[in-house]
Amino acid sequence: MFFEIIKSLANEKKLSINQLERELGYSRNSLANYKSKKSKPSAKRVDELAKFFNVSTDYLLGNTDKRSSQLDIDLDEALDKSVAYDGNELSENDREAIKYLLKDYFAKKDGNL
Numbered sequence: 001m002f003f004e005i006i007k008s009l010a011n012e013k014k015l016s017i018n019q020l021e022r023e024l025g026y027s028r029n030s031l032a033n034y035k036s037k038k039s040k041p042s043a044k045r046v047d048e049l050a051k052f053f054n055v056s057t058d059y060l061l062g063n064t065d066k067r068s069s070q071l072d073i074d075l076d077e078a079l080d081k082s083v084a085y086d087g088n089e090l091s092e093n094d095r096e097a098i099k100y101l102l103k104d105y106f107a108k109k110d111g112n113l
Contacts, residue, residue, distance in 0.1 A: 001062040003035040009053045024052060075102055 010020045017031050033039045041049075050057045055067045079095045090098075 002041060002060065003031070005060055005062060006031060006034070006049060009055065013053075024048065075099075 006020070007017060010017060013020075015023065018028070020026075021028060021031050030039075034041060046057050046060055050060050053060070056064070058064045059067050076099060079090075079098055082090055082095065084090060085094075
C-alpha cells in the first residue's frame, strides 16, 4: 500500500518513481523495493516523503484517507481569525495583503504564474 500511495502522489506531480528517487537523492530502486516488500521504509524516509508531497505520514502509511493532519490550519481561516501579529493589531487591509502575498507565493511555487 505504501508504494501505491507514493506512486499515485508522484503521478500527480508528473514524476516517475525513478525521477522521484533522483530528485530526493535516493539510490536507484530504493522506492521500487517497497513495492516488492524487499525493504521497509525508515521513519526518516516516511517523514521526508511526507514533507515532499505535503501530506501526513499517516496518509503515506495508509492509516487515513486525509492527506493532512488535523493540526494543519487553513491559512485563510487563521488570517480571518487573527487579530494581531508581533503585538500589532492586524487591520482588514493587513489580512487581505497577507492573503494576496500567500496566494502569489504558492502560485509561483506551483508554477501557475
